Amino acid sequence: DTAVSQTPKYLVTQMGNDKSIKCEQNLGHDTMYWYKQDSKKFLKIMFSYNNKELIINETVPNRFSPKSPDKAHLNLHINSLELGDSAVYFCASSQTWDSLQAFFGQGTRLTVV
C-alpha cells in the first residue's frame, strides 16, 4: 500500500564501501527525486528523473549515481562512502516534473563509520 517505499530504512556501513538505496513508487508518477537531509536537518535536492531521464543533477559528487530502470524505480548507488555521506536520504515522486505535490518515502538513514 505504501506509495513511495525505500529500502533499507537504516543502513550502517564502513568508509570506503559501496552501497545502494532502492526506491519504488506505485503511483504511476512520471517524475522521481532524491533528496539529502544532513545532520542539521537541511534538505536539498540531489537528482530528478522524468520518465527515466535525468533532468536535475545538483552538483552531487560522481560517487553518487542514480539509476532508473523504469519510471517506477529510482535507485541511488554510492561508491567509496565517506563519513560526510552520513545523512537521511529521501526518495520522492510527483505526477509530472511540474506537479504541485511530491510524495516522499520514509527516508533511509545512512550512517558511515
Place this chain on the structure above:
Amino acid sequence: AQTVTQSQPEMSVQEAETVTLSCTYDTSENNYYLFWYKQPPSRQMILVIRQEAYKQQNATENRFSVNFQKAAKSFSLKISDSQLGDTAMYFCAFMNSGANSKLTFGKGITLSVRP
C-alpha cells in the same frame, strides 16, 4: 537562485493556542509555488499546505492557513487550535515553475506543542 529563509530555529506553543511560523524567500521569478511541509519524529515528509504565487487568496487547510505577501516575499504558516500531534519540524519550500522545477527548502523550524 532561489533561497528560502526560516529564521526561527524553534518555537513552542500551548495546546489549543495559535502559532505562526515565519518564512521568507528570494526569487526573481513571477510565477512559482510555495509549500509548508511537516516532518514528525517518524521522519515522514507530509505536505501541509501549498500556495500558487498567482493566487491572491491565502490558502487554508482546516486548522492551517498561510499569510502570503508576494511583494514582501513572505509566506508564514498559522496553526490554529494547536494539537499535540502538530509537534514536528516544519519546512517552508519554494518551487519554480517551468522546466527543471524542484523544491528548495528552508532550514526548518522545530515546533513543540505543550500539553
